[in-house]
Amino acid sequence: MGSWQSKSYTMVEALSRMEHFCAYRERCHKEVVAKLREMRMIPEVIDTIVVQLIEGDFLNESRFATAFVQGKFRQKGWGHLRLKRELKQREISDYLIQSALASIDQDAYRELFETMAEKRWVALERESHLLKKKKKFVDYFIYRGWESDLIYERLQILSETPG
Incomplete structure (x- = not known):
């Protein structure tokens, strides 16, 4: 090195x-x-x-957890599950994890997910096999740590929409 x-x-x-x-x-x-x-x-x-x-306030895990959550949520589109897992790997306490996750506005959380879901569904339009398309859609969001109830609810709506 x-x-x-x-x-x-x-x-x-x-x-x-x-x-x-x-x-x-x-x-x-x-x-x-x-x-x-x-x-x-x-x-x-x-x-x-x-x-x-x-x-000296150079190191503050509460501030770190909040900045991490806000940044990865906005920049990478990560959901609560991925954010929580990543913070646990960094040995952040459950209390600070919950506090940091609470800093995400729930309306913004839902709105980002729906925007990403629409884009992902359109990006998968070349996939002619509906089951493969659905699996790719679900896998994409599971990897990014979004809750399965949100994923399947949105998948239901998108797969019923013509086009």
């Missing part, structure tokens, strides 16, 4: 690098700890730096 892996850092240098790392975009604790391990910092120093980042 980079030459920084063979370099050794003082705690002050490592803290400074982590402040920049966290200032660039919101980070979770797991990312920061992984980066500090890559820098070959010892566990005691890692703990100290993480505490200092939290105290």
Whole structure:
């Protein structure tokens, strides 16, 4: 990788690098700890730096979870299930996950899903076999973490619509 892996850092240098790392975009604790391990910092120093980042408000998991959810929802069209799974992988607490998911306006959530569903259905119009088309439609949204009741409800409406 980079030459920084063979370099050794003082705690002050490592803290400074982590402040920049966290200032660039919101980070979770797991990312920061992984980066500090890559820098070959010892566990005691890692703990100290993480505490200092939290105290300096460079590291805030609540802010991270909300920013993550808002960004992936808007940019990638992810549903609640995918967002929750991704945050769990980053070791975010259930409480913060629920709080972050609640930051998505339910009308906007439904509206984005319906817009995406329309586009996806039109994109699949070349698929002549209706069952294959339905499966591709469902798979697309399951992968992106949308709830199956929403998917099947919209599929029912779209597959009954002529055209």
